[in-house]
Amino acid sequence: MERREAEKPIVLGNVTVYGIDDLEGTTSRLNLSRLTLAAGEWLTVVGVNGSGKSTLARLLAGIEPERMIGTLERGFAGENSCPIVLQQPKAQLFGETPREEVMFALEWRGISAEHILEKVDQALHRVGLTALADEPWDRLSGGQQQLAAVSAATECDAPLLVLDEATSMLDEQNRDTVLRTAREFHARGSAVVWVTQRLDELEPDSRVVAVGEGSIIFDGTGREFMYGSAGDEQGEDGPISPCLRAGLRLPYLAEFAIELRRQGKIADPLPMTDREWRKVWESGGIGETTK
Numbered sequence: 029m030e031r032r033e034a035e036k037p038i039v040l041g042n043v044t045v046y047g048i049d050d051l052e053g054t055t056s057r058l059n060l061s062r063l064t065l066a067a068g069e070w071l072t073v074v075g076v077n078g079s080g081k082s083t084l085a086r087l088l089a090g091i092e093p094e095r096m097i098g099t100l101e102r103g104f105a106g107e108n109s110c111p112i113v114l115q116q117p118k119a120q121l122f123g124e125t126p127r128e129e130v131m132f133a134l135e136w137r138g139i140s141a142e143h144i145l146e147k148v149d150q151a152l153h154r155v156g157l158t159a160l161a162d163e164p165w166d167r168l169s170g171g172q173q174q175l176a177a178v179s180a181a182t183e184c185d186a187p188l189l190v191l192d193e194a195t196s197m198l199d200e201q202n203r204d205t206v207l208r209t210a211r212e213f214h215a216r217g218s219a220v221v222w223v224t225q226r227l228d229e230l231e232p233d234s235r236v237v238a239v240g241e242g243s244i245i246f247d248g249t250g251r252e253f254m255y256g257s258a259g260d261e262q263g264e265d266g267p268i269s270p271c272l273r274a275g276l277r278l279p280y281l282a283e284f285a286i287e288l289r290r291q292g293k294i295a296d297p298l299p300m301t302d303r304e305w306r307k308v309w310e311s312g313g314i315g316e317t318t319k
């Protein structure tokens with residue numbers, strides 16, 4: 029790909045994705061006027077069940093549904109569709125076992141035969157699947173299949189990786205492993221689309237898009253999504269949280285931060301991370317807390 033093309037964003041313009049029989053009707057699965065994704069960006073997509081997250085994630089990965097109108101410029105992602113980890117991993121697995129799955133990914137990446145076996149072992153070890161490497165899929169749990177799919181997808185050398193609720197079947201430890209693996213992939217310069225229902229996975233300064241009833245209802249930082257900003261509709265206690273507008277429940281600690289702000293005990297920017305909360309406790313919970 030030419031250098032200039034590799035720097036262009038993905039752009040979705042005036043996109044509507046229709047449901048099964050309603051191309052002539054008024055309902056749609058997704059309807060947005062414009063959304064861009066820059067090379068190397070990390071984008072978290074949130075929203076309630078059925079809001080359109082997966083439809084959006086697939087589009088960003090380059091998988092165009094049949095009943096779609098609008099434009100999809102692939103920019104830095106190029107013409108090929110990108111690796112995507114689906115909520116139900118079994119639908120996407122090519123190989124018969126975790127080892128085969130990762131091996132195919134490495135072959136696709138063009139890794140030479142002499143290095144492949146060692147790299148497959150390392151990849152499976154990273155996600156804790158060494159002992160299950162040669163087991164057929166029906167002897168693995170849904171979560172273990174999800175780990176194999178993540179392991180294969182992150183071994184690819186792609187400009188974009190899409191993970192659609194890739195931790196939905198995982199316990200806390202494996203969820204951390206997958207999040208870390210995705211962050212390492214991102215640190216190598218690729219863009220990542222991370223679809224989640226778990227608001228504790230949001231980073232304060234990272235971009236979040238919220239989807240509601242097929243529309244983009246928020247596009248800003250994680251902190252703005254949680255706590256609102258000056259430009260948002262104001263309630264009695266400050267800005268109304270876009271998280272609530274998206275129909276999602278605020279995490280307990282976020283509710284607590286808003287209550288402390290209401291009581292005048294802490295000020296914006298409200299804390300989100302463990303480190304920021306620690307500063308609140310250390311400062312006695314009053315005044316400028318997160319800077």
Ligand SMILES: Nc1ncnc2c1ncn2[C@@H]1O[C@H](COP(=O)(O)OP(=O)(O)OP(=O)(O)O)[C@@H](O)[C@H]1O
Nearest residue numbers: 046047048057075076077078079080081082083084
């Ligand atoms: N293949 C399809 N054909 C027609 N409609 C579909 C198809 N897949 C999904 N839908 C509908 O499109 C809407 C958005 O679905 P989508 O899977 O994008 O939502 P989601 O936010 O990812 O949901 P969840 O969190 O439950 O996975 C839903 O109303 C769903 O019923």
